[in-house]
Amino acid sequence: MTDDLFAHPRLAALYDVLEGERDDLDAYLAMAEEFGARRVLDIGCGTGTFALLLAARGIEVTGVEPALASLDVARAKAGAERVRWLHGDATSLPPMEVDLATMTANVAQAIVDPGDWAGTLDGAREALRPGGHLVFETRDPAYRAWEGWNRSASHSVRDGVESWVDVLDVSLPLVTFRWTYVFPDGETLTSDSTLRFREREEVEADLRAHGYTVEDVRDAPDRPGREFVFVAVR
Structure with a gap:
């Protein structure tokens, strides 16, 4: 099930404003250049920023996204005609052969079901050319990021919209939380999300089990010491 933050038209239209500067994408752009990628699959492309x-x-780009409202936002942006947009996920891709597949931000952690995670790894591998790279990030559970997800730490007002986050449940490896959005016209919307916090060893084992070679595990430049950035090769 797709979170309302991405699936509700009013929230999807606001997503880029709420996210602000996407400095986290700089590392992915650098890796696309590092690997000489000319064809990229962006899994969970959201509103299409990356x-x-x-x-x-x-670069020839295919963006796949399960939330239609987010895809509608992406397709309406300047330059959108340069991207091939697909409604769906990595388990139902058409034939392709890309140099690089990515899952930026929370995408990998938002795939909480083990079967869906296995299907995503298989789908990405099928889409990659031999020697192509899969790159994604996931938070290090040891950092316990969820302990900072509360109203006092997250409250903000952007474009007149008040927002904050509260943790609803911590049953590791799953953490469930709720974002609340209060609009100037008085409407209040909420979006519940669950993320899976995988240990580094678990992710490496999953990648090997699905036919990848783990080439590197890097630090996230925008969140040093908090995240793992996995670089795997088909």
């Missing part, structure tokens, strides 16, 4: 950054560099 896909459009790649396309602006002349």
Whole structure:
């Protein structure tokens, strides 16, 4: 089930404003250049920010996203015609052969069901050319990021919309939380999310089990010491 933050039209339209500067994408752009990627699959592309950054560099991009409202936002952006947009997920991709597949931000952790996670790894591998790279990030459970997810730490007002987050349940490896949004017209919307906090060893074992070679596990430049960035090769 897709979170309302991405699936509700009013929240999807606001997503880019709420996220602000996406400095976290700089590392992915650098890796696309590092690996000489000319064809990229952006899994869980959301409102298309990363896909459009790649396309602006002349890279052939396919963005796949299960939330139609987010895809509608992406398709309405300047330069959207340069990207191939697909409604769905990595388990139902058409035939392709890309140099790089990515899952930025929370995408990998939002795939909480083991069967869906296995299907995503298989789908990404099938889409990659031999020697192609899969890159994604996941938070290090040892950092216990959820302990900072509360109203006092997260409250903000952007474009007149008040928002904050509260943790609903911690049953590791799953953490469930709720974002609340209060609009200037008085409407209040909420979006519940669950993330899976996988240990580094678990992710490496999953990758090997699905036919990848783990080439590197890097630190996230924008969140040093808090996340693992996995670089795997088909």
